Amino acid sequence: MSMTSESEDGMVPTGALGSLAIEEAGGGGNFGVNGPLKKGPWTSAEDAILLEYVTKHGEGNWNAVQKYSGLARCGKSCRLRWANHLRPDLRKCAFTPEEERHIIELHAKMGNKWARMAAELPGRTDNEIKNYWNTRIKRRQRAGLPIYPPDICLQALNKNKQSEDMSSFSSVDGQHHDLSPINSFEIPAVEFKNLELTHQLYPPTLLEVPGRGLLDIPASSLIAQGLHSSYCSKTLLPAVHPTKRLRQSESFFPGLATNFTNAFTNCSKYQNDGPAQALQSFGYTCAYDQDLTTDHQSCSCVLPSCHALLNGNPSSSEPPRAMKQELPSLQTQIGSWCSPSSPLPSLESVDTLIQSPPTENMQSGSLSPRNSGLLDAVLYESQSLNNFKNSSCQHMSGVSTAEGEVMDNLPHDLHEIEWEAYGDPISPRGHSAASMFSEYTPISGGLLEEHQSLETTLGSKVKPEAEDMIPDEFGGKDDALNSNHMIFSRPDFLLASNCFGPKGDHGKEPLHAERYWGTSW
DNA sequence: AAGATTGCCAACCGCCAATCA
DNA sequence: GTGATTGGCGGTTGGCAATCT
Known part of the structure; x- marks a missing residue:
């Protein structure tokens, strides 16, 4: 224009x-x-x-x-x-495939750090990159395609694995992360005080933050952290970026690291089995994941359900809400854990916070204006539904701590419903739950309103989507893709999915990368 | 053909940190 | 030390064009 x-x-x-x-x-x-x-x-x-x-x-x-x-x-x-x-040095031409590839890699590494990405792309502006990314994301989400190509995810995975190997815990001083070219995380110095607010609330990779929308997480931040439960403590927690600006909203992401820790603890048995298995173990369910048998449910079930819960919008019949497509990078959010001025709590204490959210801290006064609303609602709901704890998830052996924590807050029938979907390896509901989450963008309404919304979600609106919504290897109905696109947009999904893995148990053809990812990588 | 949808892009806004007075 | 100013960044909005229905 x-x-x-x-x-x-x-x-x-x-x-x-x-x-x-x-x-x-x-x-x-x-x-x-x-x-x-x-x-x-x-x-x-x-x-x-x-x-x-x-x-x-x-x-x-x-x-x-x-x-x-x-x-x-x-x-x-x-x-x-x-x-x-x-500026005379601007390149006004369209992005070349190499540049596009670079952007994807950079985004996997940095998240929405457009200026930093622009610095690595000569002649390109942050605005240009941002626009490109946003439209690209929109397009891919609509198409039900993942954001990150598998090789980039695996690249990030390997890098961060190396990073873990190379990093030492002595880097608490926060220096290492700038010194190590491998470690691409940016950990800001932020307060720990909000830690309790997001525990139990957000599954990895897509975090809904009132006033901030869904947070997306660079692939590198997601994948590697999950490989070892210790990763969080080694890499995520101690690192402090001395110069990183602290934005109000960026202090809001504390619970994630622990969720990672917990969520992946049970999957750590795979850590020596190579990325593929580890990734599969993460449980980011792909409706096309042919390995999604009950044997794998231990790790594959929870996150979508979390999405559904957090989304508060389980029904596709709900009026569409604005979709947050791109999100702040995790690397800053995770940094909320560690601040020079706020001693890093042990993971044990973190877990304590998770399991026993200090209600006094949930008073509105302790919440930043941006943090109120959905968080309040979910926390409230979490407490009120606590009676369901232990009764509903036990039949799901192997559910990780974090998974259980979230799932525990679901009514039993919802568990059943969700799990039925996941028990069915080709059920579209598997990812629909995730999409539900993704489609919920909190409008900063009052607590009551959000509570009601959540109540509705938990109570009655779990509605199976039509079986025919299963896309035929992405050649299916667009609606299905639209409604289910989010999980495919997540870097975690593609790692868990079989799109670049072996043929599934059910004999369905694996997704060929070139078809799956399109040609624009 | 007309309206709706989507893609693309420029520009604005709010927030924050650094710097200045 | 403090308030004001400046610059930078990320998110969002709005408008035009192309495409779709």
Whole structure:
């Protein structure tokens, strides 16, 4: 949408542009020294002014642009325009396949760190990369395709495995992570105080955070952590990034590491069996996973159910909610665990927090404004449903701690329903649950409203989706893909799925990578 | 053909950290 | 030391064009 107002202004010779710019600044908004600041698309004349200014004075001091050139734009807008469009070193062509590949790799490594990604892609801007990623994600999610190609996930896996091997626990000082090229995690210095808030609430990889939406997690953060339960304590917990900015919302992701720890503890037996088995053991259920027999349920069941629970929107008949497609990176969220100013709790204490959420800390006052709402609702629900504990999951042997913790909060019948789906290796409900979770974006309504929503979820709205929604190796009904796309978008899914693994037990053809991933990798 | 949907992209907004006065 | 300013970042919005129904 390049400059819609282009037609109304020709290129104006540089020099004596100020008055023109001021005249053009008709839009409302703030007032600068030259009058009202213009918003909206930039004109060629404005570009010329900005270009001239930067040529003369260099970058920086952007507010002076408006002051001295007469450009009726705020400094911020000028900086953005320069950085995204006028910089001479920009590459305006479409992303090359190599660049796309690089972006995927970088995102697997960094998450939504667009600026950092842009720094590694010469001539590309963070905005460009962000837009590319968001549209790409949207497209792939709609198509029910995973975000990350398997090799990247495995790459991340291997790297982080190496990282674990190489890293030493002595890196508590937080230095190692910048020194080690392998360890790509960024662990910010954040407060531990919110730890209890998210325990029990969020399964790995997709975390719903009120006011923040779903958090996605770079593949590297997901996969490797899960391989060993000790990983969290070694790599996630101690590392502190001294310079990482702490955003309010980024202090909100504490429970994840423990969930990882717990969730993968029971799968650690696979750790020596190679990635494939380990990944399968993670239990990120793929409806097409032919290995999803009851033998594997121990690890494959929980997360989707968690999704369903957390989503609070188990029914596909629910009105569609805004889908959060891209999410803050885990590496910052996980960092919530560790702060120089807040001693890292032992995992035991973490578990204590998980199992016995301190209710006093759940008072609204202890929640950040962004954190209230869904969290409150889920915590409340968790407590009120605690009576179901131990009764419903015991028939599911091998359910990991984290899994059980979440599952325990489900009514028994819901367990049954969910598990029936997972017992059926080709049931579409397996991933539909995940999609339910993904489709729930909390609107920061009141606690009551969310509670009600959750209640509805738990109580009655578990509705099986039609069996015919199973896509025929992604050639099936689009609706099914749409409604179930989320799990395929998750890097964890692709690791667990057989899309790049051996043929499943049921003789279904494995998904060929080139078909599965498309050709655009 | 017309309306709806999707893709794409530019720009804005809010937040935060660093710097400055 | 403190408040204001600046710059940077990530998320979101809005509009146009292309495609679909």
